[in-house]
Amino acid sequence: MLKGGKGTTLAFDFGEARIGVAQGDAEVGLTHPLATVTGNSNEAKFEAIAKLVEEWQPVQFVVGLPTHTDGTEHELTRLSRKFGRRLQGRFNLPVYWVDERMSSLYAESLLDEAQVFGRKQKSVLDQVAAQAILQGFFEGGATEYFNGREEAV
Numbered sequence: 328m329l330k331g332g333k334g335t336t337l338a339f340d341f342g343e344a345r346i347g348v349a350q351g352d353a354e355v356g357l358t359h360p361l362a363t364v365t366g367n368s369n370e371a372k373f374e375a376i377a378k379l380v381e382e383w384q385p386v387q388f389v390v391g392l393p394t395h396t397d398g399t400e401h402e403l404t405r406l407s408r409k410f411g412r413r414l415q416g417r418f419n420l421p422v423y424w425v426d427e428r429m430s431s432l433y434a435e436s437l438l439d440e441a442q443v444f445g446r447k448q449k450s451v452l453d454q455v456a457a458q459a460i461l462q463g464f465f466e467g468g469a470t471e472y473f474n475g476r477e478e479a480v
Contacts, residue, residue, distance in 0.1 A: 334386030338461035341407045347453025358461045360454030391427030391460040
């Protein structure tokens, strides 16, 4: 069963340099890569995200939560949580965090199968990783939910 309710969901594969974005609809279970957000400042990145939010009118966000293979957290985990809290604060939409440990490997294998390599692969890798994160959310749910306070899901 797919999780996520009705409406559009935007998912993010957060990175300090690039943020992959995917869009999907849980009702029909479809996800697709959307964009790679870059910028010289957080403000520039959030301006690009605001344009996507305006265009797609999401009802919620999903953010990949990176951890070590054993599940312990590290610096990028902290930064991803901070990014999710900023999304919620700026757009007032619920944020779900999803374990993303295998999303980049999955994205690479999908792109290899599609025979997308080199620079071409690098330009869409983060988007496809965000798509994998979103598909994981629709199929298995979130590890955590944030709407101004953290709760276990």
